[in-house]
Amino acid sequence: MSSAVDIITKTQFITGSQTVVSSGGSFEMGFFSPGNPQNQYLGIWYKKISSRTVVWVANGEIPLIDSSGVLKVIDPGILALLNGTSSVIWSANVTRSTVQDPIGQLLESGNLVVRDANDDNPEHFLWQSFDHPCDTFLPGMKLGKNFVSGLERHLSSWKSSDDPGQGDFAFRCDPQGYPQLILSNGSIELFRTGPWNGLGFSGTPGLKPNSIYTYGLVFTKEEVYFDYDIVNSSVVSRLALSHDGIMRHSTWIDRTQEWVLYLTAPIDNCDYYKLCGPYGSCNVGNSRRCGCLSKFVPRNQTEWGNGDYSNGCVRRTPLDCHNGDGFLKYSRYKMSDTRNSWFDRSMTLMECETVCLKNCSCMAYTNLDMRGDGSGCLLWFDELIDMQEFSENGQGIYIRMASSELVTATCYGCYGAVIEFHKCNRCQADHNLKARKRLVVISVILTGTLALGISSYIWKKKWKPKTEGRRRRHPGEAYYKEAKNEDIELPLFHFFTITKATENFAINNKLGEGGFGPVYKGMLEGGQEIAVKLLSKNSKQGVDEFKNEVICIAKLQHRNLVKLLGYCIQGEERLLIYEYMPNNNLDSFIFDQSQKMLLDWPMRFHIINGIARGLLYLHQDSRVRIIHRDLKGSNILLDHEMNPKISDFGLARIFEGNETIANTKRVVGTYGYMSPEYAIEGLFSVKSDVFSFGVLVLEVVSGQRNRGFFHPSHHLNLLGHAWRLYKEGKATELIDVQLRNSCNLTEVLRSIHVGLLCVQQQPKDRPSMESVVLMFSREGALTHQPKQPGFFTERNLLETESERRKIEQCSANMVTITQLEAR
The missing domain is CATH 2.90.10.10 (Bulb-type lectin domain)
Structure with a gap:
C-alpha cells in the first residue's frame, strides 16, 4: 500500500x-x-x-x-x-x-x-x-570528499546478495596527489581508474562522451567529487558495486524488462592493481600479459620468467641526473598511480618538463588536461606502477631516461619547436644555425608546394575528364557517394594499386574463397602485406554486405579485431583491404590433425580470451554496439604471434542507442553456431553472439566441430555430448587428446563450464561477454550451473532447417553463410 x-x-x-x-x-x-x-x-x-x-x-x-x-x-x-x-x-x-x-x-x-x-x-x-550512499551511485550524487566539513561519500558493497550489511568492497574518490577513483577490498587496492585528464579517467578508455549521460570531476579547494547526470530524464541508469567487488554501470530497458550493462570495472586481469609491478605494463592482447616498458628490463629475470611480476622492471641504463637525463614519450597508456604526484593547472608542457628535469627525484610528467592542445602539469616522484597499454584512447607520458637512451627521442626546443637530440639537459642550439635551418625548411616547403601545384594541374587536365566519364558509366559511384555520406574515415585505394599489389590477382596469391568472393594476398609498395577481399559479381547480397562491412568496421579499433586498411571501388569491382594474417584462421589449426599439435593449451586459452575481449568490445566498449552474427572459427584470424582477430563483418548489425534486440525475416549465419531464437524466430541480440562464442569455446577445447560431430554411442552433437559428459562428471573426456597431458586442468574445466553457460537454450540464461571475461580471469566468478543447451542434437538442427522451407547457400567451401527466408 x-x-x-x-x-x-x-x-x-x-x-x-x-x-x-x-x-x-x-x-x-x-x-x-x-x-x-x-x-x-x-x-x-x-x-x-x-x-x-x-x-x-x-x-x-x-x-x-x-x-x-x-x-x-x-x-x-x-x-x-x-x-x-x-x-x-x-x-x-x-x-x-x-x-x-x-x-x-x-x-x-x-x-x-x-x-x-x-x-x-x-x-x-x-x-x-x-551524503550516505550504500552500494549504488545515482545521477546527482557526489562521490568524493568535502575538505571543509570532512564529509566523505563512497560506495560500499553488500555482504552478499541477500545481506545488505556493509561488505568488504569500497569504491571511492581518492584525493591524494591528484584525484582518481579506487576500488578496494579492505586496505587492499584492487583497481583504480587512473587520474582525471579533462576527458575521462586515463585507465578507463571505455568511458566516453555518449548520448545517455554526462560525467565529470570537480576539484576545488573546498571539495573533490565525481558525478554524472542523465541527458534524457526518461532513461533509468545506475552505477552499482556488487557484493563480489565489481563496478557495473547499467541502464534499464523497458521493452525487454532488463538491465543492460554499459561499463564494468575491473574488466580483465590487466585492470587489477599493479599486476606487473613498477615500470611494468599490462597488455590484454599479449599471451604474456605483463611486459616491461620499452628500454626497461625485468628486475629479477628468474622471477619474471616464472610468472612472478611483482618486482617489476628497471631501466636497462641507470639514470645519471647530474651528467644529463632526458625524457622519452610513451603513448596510449593508463597513467601511473598519482597518490605520490604533484600538479599545477597553469603550467605548459614545456614548463612541466623544465621543472621535472631540474628535480632528480622527478620520474615522469604529462599534461594534466588533454583537452585541446593540452594544459597543466602532472609530475611523478616515485616508481611508476599500475600502467596498462591500450590499443586506442590512451594517454601519453614522458618518462625520465638516461641520456644515452634518447637517441631517437624528442624534446621541446626554443620557441616551442620539437627537435631531435642525442644528449642534453635542454635542447639548445645556436640562434643563427636555427635561422639557417628555418630558411632551408621554408625553401623546401615553397618548392614542394609549387611542384605539387603544377602536378595537380597536369593531373586534372589529363585525367579528370576521363575519370568523370568513367564514373558516369558505372554504378559503383552511387555507393561511393553513399559511403562518403556515412563519414567513413578510411583510405580509398586506387584499383591499379591493388592489382599491382596482388600481381593482377594471381592464382598463387589466392588465400581462399569467402562467402562473397575470393581473398588474395598482396604487398604494397612500402612492403606492407595485405589481404584483399574481392566481392564476387555473382553474389546476390554482395553490395549490401560490402557496404555494411566498410561502415561497420571503420568505426572499430581493437587488438582482437582485424584491421581494415581501406577499400576500393572501380566500376562494378568492390574490394576490402585488410591487414594480412600470416597464420590463417582458427579452423585451420584446431580441425587439422597435424596443425592442432602446434596449439598447446596456453595458446588455446589465450585465443579464447582474445575472442572474448574482442566480442566484449563490440557489445559494450566500442563507439557503437555491434552484433557480429557470424562468429565461427573460420572468421577468427591469427596474426604472427597467434593473437586472435575477429573478422568478416559483412553480416554484422549496428545497434543504436538503447536497442538491445532486433528481429529479421532474413536469417543469415552458419548452422552449428546460430542461437535457437535467431535460427527459428529471427531474433538476435548480443546473446546470439554469446551462443556462437560458446560453441567456439567447446570446439577449441575438444578439437572437434559441433556440426557433423559423431559419437558411436549416441546421436548428440558436440554441445549435447559436452553437456552429457558434464552432467556425468566426466568433462575431462571432452578435452582434445593432444592436450590431455599438458593442459591446466582448472582452466580447461572452467572453459567447458563457461562454454556450456554460453549455449543455454534461453538468452536470459546466457552470461554477458563482460561476465564471460570475468569468469575466465576469476575462478570464483563461476556462480551458476549450466542447464541443457539449445540445439544439442543434430535432429534439432535438421528440424529447424526443414521448417524454413527456403534455403539458399550463398557461400563456398567451409566458410558457410546460409540465408533463410521465414515463412
Whole structure:
C-alpha cells in the first residue's frame, strides 16, 4: 500500500507494507526482505521497474526481526526507524540545529532528505541519503570528499546478495596527489581508474562522451567529487558495486524488462592493481600479459620468467641526473598511480618538463588536461606502477631516461619547436644555425608546394575528364557517394594499386574463397602485406554486405579485431583491404590433425580470451554496439604471434542507442553456431553472439566441430555430448587428446563450464561477454550451473532447417553463410 504523499512527519509515518512514493513516481521507500523473510530492512527502490532493484538501505547492519518497524519523525526533529519496542535502531544523523517543522521527504531523484517543511532549498537540507550512499551511485550524487566539513561519500558493497550489511568492497574518490577513483577490498587496492585528464579517467578508455549521460570531476579547494547526470530524464541508469567487488554501470530497458550493462570495472586481469609491478605494463592482447616498458628490463629475470611480476622492471641504463637525463614519450597508456604526484593547472608542457628535469627525484610528467592542445602539469616522484597499454584512447607520458637512451627521442626546443637530440639537459642550439635551418625548411616547403601545384594541374587536365566519364558509366559511384555520406574515415585505394599489389590477382596469391568472393594476398609498395577481399559479381547480397562491412568496421579499433586498411571501388569491382594474417584462421589449426599439435593449451586459452575481449568490445566498449552474427572459427584470424582477430563483418548489425534486440525475416549465419531464437524466430541480440562464442569455446577445447560431430554411442552433437559428459562428471573426456597431458586442468574445466553457460537454450540464461571475461580471469566468478543447451542434437538442427522451407547457400567451401527466408 503506497501513501499518496512523499513525506514523513511525526503523525504521518510508514510501517508494515506501507510505502511512500516520490512525486514523479520514480522511487519508492518501504520495508523489504532480500533473503531471510524474518529480517526487515528500510530501503529505497525503483518504483517503475518490474525487477525490484534497491538503491539505498537505512539499517543494513541492524535488521528488524519482524514487521513492526516504524519510520517517523521524533523529537527533537529526527527522522528515525523504531522497532517493536520503540527503540531507535537507525536515525538520520542531523548535526545542524533543529527547525520548527521538520519532515522527511523522498525526492524524485531517489534522495531521502530531512528539511524544514517550509524550506526546500537543497543548501538548507538538514540531512540527505545522497551524503550516505550504500552500494549504488545515482545521477546527482557526489562521490568524493568535502575538505571543509570532512564529509566523505563512497560506495560500499553488500555482504552478499541477500545481506545488505556493509561488505568488504569500497569504491571511492581518492584525493591524494591528484584525484582518481579506487576500488578496494579492505586496505587492499584492487583497481583504480587512473587520474582525471579533462576527458575521462586515463585507465578507463571505455568511458566516453555518449548520448545517455554526462560525467565529470570537480576539484576545488573546498571539495573533490565525481558525478554524472542523465541527458534524457526518461532513461533509468545506475552505477552499482556488487557484493563480489565489481563496478557495473547499467541502464534499464523497458521493452525487454532488463538491465543492460554499459561499463564494468575491473574488466580483465590487466585492470587489477599493479599486476606487473613498477615500470611494468599490462597488455590484454599479449599471451604474456605483463611486459616491461620499452628500454626497461625485468628486475629479477628468474622471477619474471616464472610468472612472478611483482618486482617489476628497471631501466636497462641507470639514470645519471647530474651528467644529463632526458625524457622519452610513451603513448596510449593508463597513467601511473598519482597518490605520490604533484600538479599545477597553469603550467605548459614545456614548463612541466623544465621543472621535472631540474628535480632528480622527478620520474615522469604529462599534461594534466588533454583537452585541446593540452594544459597543466602532472609530475611523478616515485616508481611508476599500475600502467596498462591500450590499443586506442590512451594517454601519453614522458618518462625520465638516461641520456644515452634518447637517441631517437624528442624534446621541446626554443620557441616551442620539437627537435631531435642525442644528449642534453635542454635542447639548445645556436640562434643563427636555427635561422639557417628555418630558411632551408621554408625553401623546401615553397618548392614542394609549387611542384605539387603544377602536378595537380597536369593531373586534372589529363585525367579528370576521363575519370568523370568513367564514373558516369558505372554504378559503383552511387555507393561511393553513399559511403562518403556515412563519414567513413578510411583510405580509398586506387584499383591499379591493388592489382599491382596482388600481381593482377594471381592464382598463387589466392588465400581462399569467402562467402562473397575470393581473398588474395598482396604487398604494397612500402612492403606492407595485405589481404584483399574481392566481392564476387555473382553474389546476390554482395553490395549490401560490402557496404555494411566498410561502415561497420571503420568505426572499430581493437587488438582482437582485424584491421581494415581501406577499400576500393572501380566500376562494378568492390574490394576490402585488410591487414594480412600470416597464420590463417582458427579452423585451420584446431580441425587439422597435424596443425592442432602446434596449439598447446596456453595458446588455446589465450585465443579464447582474445575472442572474448574482442566480442566484449563490440557489445559494450566500442563507439557503437555491434552484433557480429557470424562468429565461427573460420572468421577468427591469427596474426604472427597467434593473437586472435575477429573478422568478416559483412553480416554484422549496428545497434543504436538503447536497442538491445532486433528481429529479421532474413536469417543469415552458419548452422552449428546460430542461437535457437535467431535460427527459428529471427531474433538476435548480443546473446546470439554469446551462443556462437560458446560453441567456439567447446570446439577449441575438444578439437572437434559441433556440426557433423559423431559419437558411436549416441546421436548428440558436440554441445549435447559436452553437456552429457558434464552432467556425468566426466568433462575431462571432452578435452582434445593432444592436450590431455599438458593442459591446466582448472582452466580447461572452467572453459567447458563457461562454454556450456554460453549455449543455454534461453538468452536470459546466457552470461554477458563482460561476465564471460570475468569468469575466465576469476575462478570464483563461476556462480551458476549450466542447464541443457539449445540445439544439442543434430535432429534439432535438421528440424529447424526443414521448417524454413527456403534455403539458399550463398557461400563456398567451409566458410558457410546460409540465408533463410521465414515463412
